[in-house]
Amino acid sequence: MGILGGLVLIEYYTTIPALNNLVSKLSTMAVILASFASVLGLFNIYRYHYGNIKNKEGGLWYLSIITVCLLTFSILYGLYAGIYSDVYQWMWFYLAAQTYAAGLSISGFYMITAAYRACVARSAEAFVLLIATIVILFGSAPLTMAYLPGFKPIDNWFLSVPSAAAGRGMTIGAGIGTLALGFRLLYGKEKMITRVGEEKV
Amino acid sequence: MLQPTRIAEFAIMIITGIVCAYALIIVKRKDKPFGDMRPIVPMLHLEEAIGRAVEQGRPVCFTHSSGTLYTTGAPGVAAALSILGKISESCAKYDAPMRVFCKGPLTFQVSVDVVREAFRTAGYPERYKDEYVHFGSFDYFAWYNSVMAYMIKYKPGSSFLFGEFAGAGLPMSETGARVAAMQIGGNHVFFALSCDYFTIGEELYASGAYCSEDPEMISIIAAEDIVKILSLILMLIGIIAGYGGFSDFIINALMG
Numbered sequence: 001m002g003i004l005g006g007l008v009l010i011e012y013y014t015t016i017p018a019l020n021n022l023v024s025k026l027s028t029m030a031v032i033l034a035s036f037a038s039v040l041g042l043f044n045i046y047r048y049h050y051g052n053i054k055n056k057e058g059g060l061w062y063l064s065i066i067t068v069c070l071l072t073f074s075i076l077y078g079l080y081a082g083i084y085s086d087v088y089q090w091m092w093f094y095l096a097a098q099t100y101a102a103g104l105s106i107s108g109f110y111m112i113t114a115a116y117r118a119c120v121a122r123s124a125e126a127f128v129l130l131i132a133t134i135v136i137l138f139g140s141a142p143l144t145m146a147y148l149p150g151f152k153p154i155d156n157w158f159l160s161v162p163s164a165a166a167g168r169g170m171t172i173g174a175g176i177g178t179l180a181l182g183f184r185l186l187y188g189k190e191k192m193i194t195r196v197g198e199e200k201v
Numbered sequence: 202m203l204q205p206t207r208i209a210e211f212a213i214m215i216i217t218g219i220v221c222a223y224a225l226i227i228v229k230r231k232d233k234p235f236g237d238m239r240p241i242v243p244m245l246h247l248e249e250a251i252g253r254a255v256e257q258g259r260p261v262c263f264t265h266s267s268g269t270l271y272t273t274g275a276p277g278v279a280a281a282l283s284i285l286g287k288i289s290e291s292c293a294k295y296d297a298p299m300r301v302f303c304k305g306p307l308t309f310q311v312s313v314d315v316v317r318e319a320f321r322t323a324g325y326p327e328r329y330k331d332e333y334v335h336f337g338s339f340d341y342f343a344w345y346n347s348v349m350a351y352m353i354k355y356k357p358g359s360s361f362l363f364g365e366f367a368g369a370g371l372p373m374s375e376t377g378a379r380v381a382a383m384q385i386g387g388n389h390v391f392f393a394l395s396c397d398y399f400t401i402g403e404e405l406y407a408s409g410a411y412c413s414e415d416p417e418m419i420s421i422i423a424a425e426d427i428v429k430i431l432s433l434i435l436m437l438i439g440i441i442a443g444y445g446g447f448s449d450f451i452i453n454a455l456m457g
Contacts, residue, residue: 009214013203013204013207014202014203015203015204037309038339040309041306044335045338051332099342103345103346104342106372117395170401170402172429174402174406176217176403176428176432177402177403177404177405177407178276178403179213179217179428180406180422180424181406182276183217183424184221184421185279187421189225189418189421190279190283190418191413192282192284192285192287192315192413
């Protein structure tokens with residue numbers, strides 16, 4: 001694993017044709033393996049819902065029936081008529097897309113509850129956060145921007161100086177952390193993951 | 202031979218690799234050559250969260266974000282898998298029912314192996330059940346709605362959210378807060394609002410090493426700190442060069 005990872009890493013930085021070809025082949029193999037994993041995932045979905053239906057899992061088994069029927073129908077109909085057929089397109093635009101929109105719209109309500117929680121000043125740090133939030137809110141909201149233009153420069157300063165400085169520090173730290181984690185995996189020292197399959201005495 | 206636009210990245214990568222290798226060699230020769238690692242507070246409360254779920258008779262919920270093992274979110278997912286190993290060991294020890302929600306099929310297969318192995322390592326392989334690791338969906342919305350639906354229906358006593366979260370981080374952590382689950386998360390800005398404990402920046406990537414208490418893994422965290430000090434020195438040189446007006450000279454010297 002380490003050798004293959006190292007080869008892919010070196011290929012990213014170099015222009016050696018033989019290495020480029022090898023990594024291209026490895027990528028194709030990874031795609032094929034991922035496809036097999038997708039089939040396993042599909043099998044797992046069926047197994048999970050079959051278990052729910054068989055055990056009459058409280059309040060879930062009828063949802064499992066709907067899921068299994070929809071999944072089976074979409075697979076069989078997609079194979080028969082193609083994914084651009086009218087029925088398949090209808091399922092996408094009038095079922096899936098609408099469900100996505102509903103799911104996304106919930107986020108708005110969650111943002112309000114989270115913002116409310118952020119604005120409760122329980123400690124000195126939370127009070128500072130509250131002040132910064134009010135300033136940024138006043139500097140960004142259309143109504144306050146129109147009537148209180150003095151907040152805009154303070155808002156800009158907050159976003160471009162302390163916020164950007166903290167953000168960049170975290171980004172650099174996370175970048176170096178990612179590199180170290182990568183090397184830990186490459187050297188085979190990430191034991192919580194790589195211990196899988198090890199023999200125990 | 203080297204990609205001309207990636208020389209600086211390559212140099213940083215090589216330096217980090219050498220420093221990590223040096224740390225691994227040093228740790229074999231001396232006992233605790235870099236001292237003790239500072240505690241990562243959220244990791245100190247993993248067992249407490251699982252214990253709370255057990256006391257309440259509620260399950261433990263874990264998700265490693267929408268990232269996969271072959272996209273840009275891979276480091277976060279790898280770190281989350283490492284933490285999953287530790288959480289699974291504790292769940293095995295306390296016989297806590299758990300549910301791991303996976304988005305990618307590859308993540309699912311790796312999670313199954315990590316959880317099964319953790320149960321075996323803890324000495325309770327018979328306590329592992331197939332339904333503990335669940336393939337939510339490859340679709341982003343379906344996956345995060347399935348996690349939220351599970352939280353609402355089964356009201357987990359503790360919820361762990363680790364990985365590279367995007368928009369789903371807020372709805373998931375808010376749902377956990379709504380069902381009064383003890384939540385530990387990382388890395389998403391909104392976790393500061395909804396979670397009881399959360400990791401910041403590189404803490405997530407160091408958490409696996411911290412949980413393992415393995416000297417070799419911890420030595421690479423020390424190597425990470427050495428690279429950070431080198432980066433700070435580089436930044437200071439850059440600032441001095443920028444204010445001193447000789448930054449062009451350094452750039453020309455480095456780029457040839």
